[in-house]
Amino acid sequence: MKHVTHWIGGKPWTAGAERHGDVYDPATGQVSGHVDFASADDVDAAVRAAAEAFASWRRVSLARRASIMFAFRELIREHTAELAALITAEHGKVAADAAGEVARGLEVVEFACGIPHLLKGGYSENVSTSVDSYSIRQPLGVVAGITPFNFPAMVPMWMFPLAIACGNTFVLKPSEKDPSASLLLARLWAQAGLPDGVFNVVHGDKVAVDALLTHPDVAALSFVGSTPIARYVYETGTSHGKRVQALGGAKNHMVVLPDADLDLAADAAVSAGFGSAGERCMAISALVAVDPVGDELLAKIKDRVGKLIVGPGADERSEMGPLVTGPHRDKVASYLDSGVAQGASLPIDGRRHPVTGGDAGGFWLGPSVLDHVTPEMSCYTDEIFGPVLSMLRAPSYEAAVSLVNNSPYGNGVAVFTCDGGAARRFVSEAEIGMVGVNVPIPVPMAYYSFGGWKSSLFGDTHVHGTEGVHFYTHGKVVTSRWPDPSHGGVNLGFPVNS
Known part of the structure; x- marks a missing residue:
């Protein structure tokens, strides 16, 4: 010991x-x-x-x-x-x-x-x-x-x-x-x-x-x-x-516009949402799909999550490890129940995700997605700090930007689009300290400075x-x-x- x-x-x-x-x-x-x-x-x-x-x-x-x-x-x-x-x-x-x-x-x-x-x-x-x-x-x-x-x-x-x-x-x-x-x-x-x-x-x-x-x-x-x-x-x-x-803290959004490369966006959502078990201040925790791409994007995410290997960090096969403590795991998992109780759906329940080579006593929780989340739900307002992705639907670009800017947090945000003009406008209008364009976790290099706005x-x-x-x-x-x-x-x- x-x-x-x-x-x-x-x-x-x-x-x-x-x-x-x-x-x-x-x-x-x-x-x-x-x-x-x-x-x-x-x-x-x-x-x-x-x-x-x-x-x-x-x-x-x-x-x-x-x-x-x-x-x-x-x-x-x-x-x-x-x-x-x-x-x-x-x-x-x-x-x-x-x-x-x-x-x-x-x-x-x-x-x-x-x-x-x-x-x-x-x-x-x-x-x-x-x-x-x-x-x-x-x-x-x-x-x-x-x-x-x-x-x-x-x-x-x-x-x-x-x-x-x-x-x-x-x-x-x-x-x-x-x-x-x-x-x-x-x-x-x-x-x-x-x-x-x-x-x-x-x-x-x-x-x-x-x-x-x-x-x-x-x-x-x-x-x-x-x-x-x-x-x-x-x-x-x-x-x-x-x-x-x-x-x-942070509640980082990833906005997916209708013209985005959805395979690229799905890969990014999975890696940025569930990498390091979501225990990152720059993790994507709110996925904003601008109509009409939500259902197709969710299907692509489900396909990728189903193939993720959750297991001990020391096992080379593992792509996602456990959470840091048992109480933290339990708190993160509680948002799945409260999200459903408040009206969200749970298309991906990480509590059912298989653990490869892991001890039963480990602090496991697989990748989870809550869909049709709305801004008043606690799974959206709270910084969950775990492998839970909240998916919101927005009817327009303007509604998506408003959603981002109304958040009390201002750490990071990403936009996925193939339109340079839309990306340039988003960079200007997002009231956030670090912005990614087709980059889900826009952590700057050491010679730039890291930090957000607002709370x-x-x-x-x-x-x-x-x-x-x-x-x-x-x-x-x-x-x-x-x-x-x-x-x-x-x-x-x-x-x-x-």
């Missing part, structure tokens, strides 16, 4: 813990380990270690920071299979999804390797007589990240590579449901040559979260999770004087990309005058030939 503890000051924490949590193997339903829960004092120790490290780390040259970042990149590449196996063992997602998660996180590490260029300022000579102005960006200090269970490697890597490359030190509070990946990342940082205390990990629950939100030495905090918790993190953190970016984001900046650099730094403008010594200015004592 494995034991997961904190990483503070460059090594595993040895002080012990009064409280612990269970870590499960979702494919069997069995406890596979225990994780220490941090007290407020443990969090304070991590922040202290980070604060002490900041004094020297902020002065390390950009060239040296980039060198360490490149070394970290290579170590992640070498240990991708090990990271992916940890993710599969504790989250349950299939091996291909886990490896893909590591690869997407690695993109941000690679972006951070360019930190000497990313931190370049501007310079203007002679803005006034003998006066020059220039801009620089400087680190904030100790910054923290609170990350969710669904991407235990990728989401932390959206945050800490840029924060550290910018000269900050970092305290990570990962999900207690799948904590092991964060400890492997900490060990890889140490192997890459990162000084002790620059990267720290504390595990736990609300006690640890609140300690970070209120700690006077934490300058900024990044969060990804549900909208109610994102709002709480933002309001609590900012009330304690912190810079906060808190990414919340999907609390704060002013998105994660990674240029906005990420700005979030983890202060801007400073310097105006200087250096009088010419030959005109009565300060004598600098330069040697001259006589």
Whole structure:
């Protein structure tokens, strides 16, 4: 039985813990380990270690920071299979999804390797007589990240590579449901040559979260999770004087226009709706079929779902794994009953989907589709965060756009069409932060920034990309005058030939 503890000051924490949590193997339903829960004092120790490290780390040259970042990149590449196996063992997602998660996180590490260029300022000579102005960006200090269970490697890597490359030190509070990946990342940082205390990990629950939100030495905090918790993190953190970016929940729509390639759309709906068991903030959870394509599209989806292999993530045959915990599986499954009770039909019931090679105690729920869903149903209003696709019918393009824009969430949306003019209009009219055209999950590359609108984001900046650099730094403008010594200015004592 494995034991997961904190990483503070460059090594595993040895002080012990009064409280612990269970870590499960979702494919069997069995406890596979225990994780220490941090007290407020443990969090304070991590922040202290980070604060002490900041004094020297902020002065390390950009060239040296980039060198360490490149070394970290290579170590992640070498240990991708090990990271992916940890993710599969504790989250349950299939091996291909886990490896893909590591690869997407690695993109941000690679972006951070360019930190000497990313931190370049501007310079203007002679803005006034003998006066020059220039801009620089400087680190904030100790910054923290609170990350969710669904991407235990990728989401932390959206945050800490840029924060550290910018000269900050970092305290990570990962999900207690799948904590092991964060400890492997900490060990890889140490192997890459990162000084002790620059990267720290504390595990736990609300006690640890609140300690970070209120700690006077934490300058900024990044969060990804549900909208109610994102709002709480933002309001609590900012009330304690912190810079906060808190990414919340989503209800991502996929609009299928009548001229769309329906085979492409069906493939996209299945992969984006049920990949990683639907436990993705960018998963498609609301499929909007514009008349008259709904019935044909549903038939194509049913055909594809029937062939999906649901089983243990470690089994190479599996295309979808279990959900992360038993209570979460039960909550997701409850939407199938409530959806039918509220008037939807259930053409695909994932509770009947066969499980290939899976233990009966695993947290299984197959792909499900609720059809003829309407906007007032709880299966539409709530973020289900599981393999349940709600299908709505819209009589027109205008009705579909109105449906999308009336959602309180604004994370991602996709439109499927063969009409360039319709796509261009949709991109302009959709009130959503990330838009895909014939791309169901429009997650941007690392050099663009990730984030939504409305109740999907609390704060002013998105994660990674240029906005990420700005979030983890202060801007400073310097105006200087250096009088010419030959005109009565300060004598600098330069040697001259006589």
